[in-house]
Amino acid sequence: MAKKEYSSKLCKELTRLAEDPKLNVRHRPIRYENGTVLPVEITGVFPAIEGKAELTVDKFLGGGFAGQVYRCRLTDLELPSGGGIPGLETGKLYAIKIVIPPSSFSRWFRNTTYWLAFQGPFSSQVNLGACRAGLAWQKLVRRASLVKFGRETAVKDAYASFWDSNLNAYGEITEWVEGRMWKLEADGDITKRFDWRNVPLADTGSPEYIDKRRFMAGMVELMHDMGAPEFARQYEWSTMKSQPNCMKRSDTEDGGLCAIDFRAGLALLPWLPMSPGDFKLILDGLFKRHSLVQFDRCDLSRLEVYVAQHPDVFSDVRPMIDELKIQDRIYRRSLLDITHHGLRPIFDRELQRDIIAGLVEGYAADDLVDEVFAEKLRKGGLRFALFHLLGAVPILGKMVRQRWGSRAFRKHMLSLFTKPTYFKAALKARAAHDLIGWHRAGRTNEVRTRKLAAAPGLFFIERFTIGLLPVGLHCFCARPIIAWNGFVGFFKFIYDFASDEAFREQWFLDQVIEGEKDGMLSKEEHDHIVSIIKEPFIVKYLKSMAVHFCTIPVTQIVSVVTGGFIAAYVLSKGGSKAEASLAFAGIVALFQVTPISPGSLCRGFYVVYLMIRERNWRDYLVAAPLSFVKYIGYLAFPLQMTTTYPHLARFLVSRRATAVVHIIPVFGEHGALMEHWVFDLFFNVPQIFGRHIKSVLTAWMLLGMAIILPALFGVTTKGWVGLMIALIAVFIFPRMIFFPLLSRGK
Numbered sequence: 001m002a003k004k005e006y007s008s009k010l011c012k013e014l015t016r017l018a019e020d021p022k023l024n025v026r027h028r029p030i031r032y033e034n035g036t037v038l039p040v041e042i043t044g045v046f047p048a049i050e051g052k053a054e055l056t057v058d059k060f061l062g063g064g065f066a067g068q069v070y071r072c073r074l075t076d077l078e079l080p081s082g083g084g085i086p087g088l089e090t091g092k093l094y095a096i097k098i099v100i101p102p103s104s105f106s107r108w109f110r111n112t113t114y115w116l117a118f119q120g121p122f123s124s125q126v127n128l129g130a131c132r133a134g135l136a137w138q139k140l141v142r143r144a145s146l147v148k149f150g151r152e153t154a155v156k157d158a159y160a161s162f163w164d165s166n167l168n169a170y171g172e173i174t175e176w177v178e179g180r181m182w183k184l185e186a187d188g189d190i191t192k193r194f195d196w197r198n199v200p201l202a203d204t205g206s207p208e209y210i211d212k213r214r215f216m217a218g219m220v221e222l223m224h225d226m227g228a229p230e231f232a233r234q235y236e237w238s239t240m241k242s243q244p245n246c247m248k249r250s251d252t253e254d255g256g257l258c259a260i261d262f263r264a265g266l267a268l269l270p271w272l273p274m275s276p277g278d279f280k281l282i283l284d285g286l287f288k289r290h291s292l293v294q295f296d297r298c299d300l301s302r303l304e305v306y307v308a309q310h311p312d313v314f315s316d317v318r319p320m321i322d323e324l325k326i327q328d329r330i331y332r333r334s335l336l337d338i339t340h341h342g343l344r345p346i347f348d349r350e351l352q353r354d355i356i357a358g359l360v361e362g363y364a365a366d367d368l369v370d371e372v373f374a375e376k377l378r379k380g381g382l383r384f385a386l387f388h389l390l391g392a393v394p395i396l397g398k399m400v401r402q403r404w405g406s407r408a409f410r411k412h413m414l415s416l417f418t419k420p421t422y423f424k425a426a427l428k429a430r431a432a433h434d435l436i437g438w439h440r441a442g443r444t445n446e447v448r449t450r451k452l453a454a455a456p457g458l459f460f461i462e463r464f465t466i467g468l469l470p471v472g473l474h475c476f477c478a479r480p481i482i483a484w485n486g487f488v489g490f491f492k493f494i495y496d497f498a499s500d501e502a503f504r505e506q507w508f509l510d511q512v513i514e515g516e517k518d519g520m521l522s523k524e525e526h527d528h529i530v531s532i533i534k535e536p537f538i539v540k541y542l543k544s545m546a547v548h549f550c551t552i553p554v555t556q557i558v559s560v561v562t563g564g565f566i567a568a569y570v571l572s573k574g575g576s577k578a579e580a581s582l583a584f585a586g587i588v589a590l591f592q593v594t595p596i597s598p599g600s601l602c603r604g605f606y607v608v609y610l611m612i613r614e615r616n617w618r619d620y621l622v623a624a625p626l627s628f629v630k631y632i633g634y635l636a637f638p639l640q641m642t643t644t645y646p647h648l649a650r651f652l653v654s655r656r657a658t659a660v661v662h663i664i665p666v667f668g669e670h671g672a673l674m675e676h677w678v679f680d681l682f683f684n685v686p687q688i689f690g691r692h693i694k695s696v697l698t699a700w701m702l703l704g705m706a707i708i709l710p711a712l713f714g715v716t717t718k719g720w721v722g723l724m725i726a727l728i729a730v731f732i733f734p735r736m737i738f739f740p741l742l743s744r745g746k
Contacts, residue, residue, distance in 0.1 A: 010449060012036075014435055014449075015033075015432075020428075020429045024411045031060060031102040038055040038056075041163070042162045049079060052078040053088075053160070055173075066099065066101075066261075067265075071096075071176060072093070072094055073093055074093075088160065097172050113267045113272065118335040119337060120336055120337070121366065126168075128163075128330070129331035131161050133324055134172075135158045136321075137262065138155065138262040139320060140321070141155050141259070143313060143314060149218065151254065157175040168364075179247040186646055187206045188205055190205075216242065226302065230296050240674060334354060334355065353378075357378060360377045363377070431459040438467075443467070443475060466478060494550055498549070505542070525647040532648075551606075553599075555598050559591035562591070563588045607624045650683065660678065
C-alpha cells in the first residue's frame with residue numbers, strides 16, 4: 001500500500017500551537033518537517049573546533065531505535081578565524097542523526113532495555129562523553145579502513161557533534177553517501193554462496209551479495225582487531241538486520257561498499273536475544289570477554305596496540321585518540337552499570353558522584369527535573385535514592401517524579417485546576433501535539449485534522465474511543481466514506497486496467513520508473529525495458545495481469561457467500577447466533593489459508609485457456625501451475641519470462657516479493673537479509689527447480705511406484721484398482737505428459 005501523504009505545512013502550524021508560550025511546560029516536537037532550519041552549536045570530531053552552524057532539513061529519512069535521520073543542507077557555518085573542520089562546507093548535503101527515536105514505542109523499548117543493562121538513561125542521547133566517543137570511534141575505523149580495505153571511502157566520515165535543545169538529544173553531522181543497498185540478483189546456482197569466502201565473483205550469479213558479505217565480515221574483523229568488538233555487532237551478518245548498515249556507493253569512482261552506521265540502538269541482554277546471531281554474540285560476550293550485557297564497550301589498550309602496529313596511518317590523529325580516552329571514561333562512569341562496576345559505587349565516592357551526575361543529566365533530558373532540583377539531586381543522599389527508585393514504578397513513578405522534580409510542572413498542574421483559560425490553552429496545545437502524529441500516520445486528513453484541532457474536546461473523546469483502534473479501523477469508523485471510496489477506486493482501477501491498453505502501459509512504466517529510483521534497475525536496464533513495452537509477450541503479460549487483478553476479489557466474495565450459507569444452515573438446525581458467527585468466521589478464515597482458492601482457480605484456468613487457444617504449451621509451463629497457487633500466483637508470468645527478459649523478470653519478482661516482506665518489522669527492512677531470502681524463494685529457487693524438473697518428475701514417478709506397487713499385494717480388487725489409478729494420475733501422468741514437452745527443442 002502506498003504511503004499516505006500528509007501536509008507538512010499543517011504539521012508546522014500544529015507545532016506552533018503545541019508550543020504555546022503561555023504554558024508553563026512545552027510539548028517538544030517528535031521530529032522535524034522538511035524545510036525546518038536548525039541553528040546549532042557544533043564541535044568538530046577532529047579537530048575539536050567549536051562553532052555555529054545552520055542546518056536546513058532537506059528530507060526526513062526515517063528512524064529506528066538508535067535515532068532519527070535527516071538529509072540536511074549546511075546553509076551557514078561560523079567558525080573561529082583561521083579554524084576549520086575538514087569536510088564541512090556551506091551548501092553541501094550531510095546526513096544528520098539525532099539520537100532520539102521518532103516513535104514513542106521505540107523510545108520506550110530502547111530506554112527500557114538500556115536501563116536494564118546499565119541502570120541509567122540512554123547515554124548516546126544525553127551524555128556528551130558517549131556522543132563524542134562514538135564519533136571518534138567512527139573516525140578511527142575510517143582511518144583503519146586504509147589498512148583493511150585500502151581506502152577511507154569504505155567508512156562514512158564523521159564531522160561534528162551538537163546538542164539539540166528542541167528534542168533534548170545529542171546529534172551528529174556525518175557524510176552524505178549516495179548509493180543503494182544491493183541489487184537482487186538472478187542466480188542460477190545459489191549453492192555457490194555457501195563458499196562465499198573463496199568463490200571468485202566472476203563465477204557466481206550473486207557477486208554483489210557475496211561482495212557485501214565479505215566486506216561486512218572484514219568490518220567485523222577490523223573492529224575486533226581495533227578493540228571494538230561490541231561495535232562490530234552492527235556488521236554481524238547473522239543478525240539478519242545488519243545488511244542495511246552497508247551501502248554500495250555511487251558517488252565514488254570505485255563504486256565500493258561503505259559502512260554507514262556506527263550507533264547501536266538496543267542493548268544486548270543475555271535473556272533477550274533479538275536475532276539468530278545474538279545467541280552467538282551473547283555466548284562470546286559471556287565466555288570470551290566476561291561481559292553479561294553488550295552495547296558499545298571497547299578495549300582501549302587493544303586500540304593502542306593496533307595504533308602502534310600502524311604508526312604511519314594514525315600519526316596525525318593522536319589528539320583524537322587522547323580525547324577518546326577522556327570521553328570514554330566520562331561515559332562509562334556516568335552509569336551505575338552493576339555488571340561492570342560491581343560493588344565499587346558503594347565505597348568509591350568519586351565514582352558515586354560521576355554516576356549521580358550522569359543520571360541527573362538523563363532526568364533533565366527527560367524533562368523530569370528543573371535545574372534547581374537537579375542541583376539538589378547531584379548532592380546525592382536519600383532524596384536522590386528515592387527519586388531514582390521511583391523510576392522503577394511503571395507510569396505512576398514518572399508522574400510523581402515530574403511533580404516532585406519540576407517547579408514548572410507543578411505550576412502547570414495547579415493552573416490546570418484553577419484557571420479555566422489556562423486549561424483550555426493546555427487542552428488545545430496537547431490536542432495539536434497529538435494530532436501531528438495522527439496526521440502523519442494517516443489517521444486524519446487535512447480537513448479533519450483542522451476540525452479536531454479547533455475542537456480539542458471532540459479530539460479527546462475520539463482519542464480515547466475509536467482512536468485506540470489500529471489506523472485502518474480508526475479511519476473506517478471516523479469516515480466510512482473512505483472505505484467506500486477505496487472500494488470504488490479499487491474496481492475502477494481493475495476496470496481501467498482491463499479495458500484500457502494505454503492505462504496498462506502507463507502503470508507498467510510507472511513501476512519501472514520506481515524501480516530505477518529504488519535502485520532495483522540500472523539506467524540501461526530501465527531504458528531496455530521501456531523499449532520492449534510493445535513486444536507481444538509484454539502485451540500478453542499486461543493483459544494477463546488485468547485478469548489476475550480481476551480475480552483478487554473472487555476469493556473474498558466466495559468466502560463471504562459460503563460463510564453466510566453455512567451460518568444460515570447452522571441457524572436452521574437450531575444453532576445459536578454465537579455458533580453461526582463462529583462458523584462464518586471459520587469459513588472466511590479457511591479460505592484465506594488454503595493454498596488454492598476460487599480466485600487462484602480462475603487465474604489458473606485462464607492460463608490453461610491461453611495454452612489451448614494458442615496451442616502453445618511450452619511458453620506457459622511455468623506460469624500454468626503457479627497460477628493455481630494463491631498469493632504467489634501473481635509471480636507466474638514474471639517467472640515465465642525469465643529466460644527471455646531476465647532483467648524485467650528479476651525486477652517484477654523482486655518488487656512484488658520485497659513489497660510483501662517490508663511489512664515485517666525490523667527484519668523486513670529494505671536491504672536486510674530476509675528481503676534477499678524472499679527474492680531467492682520466489683525467483684532463484686523456481687529457476688533452479690525448472691532446470692531440474694525432468695529429474696524431479698522421474699524421481700517423483702519412481703517414488704510413487706516404490707510406495708504403491710508393494711502395497712498392491714494383499715489388497716482387494718477394488719483397492720488394487722484405486723491404487724493403480726492413484727499411481728497413474730498422481731505419479732506417472734506428470735512424467736509422461738510434461739517430460740516430452742520439456743524435452744522439445746526450442
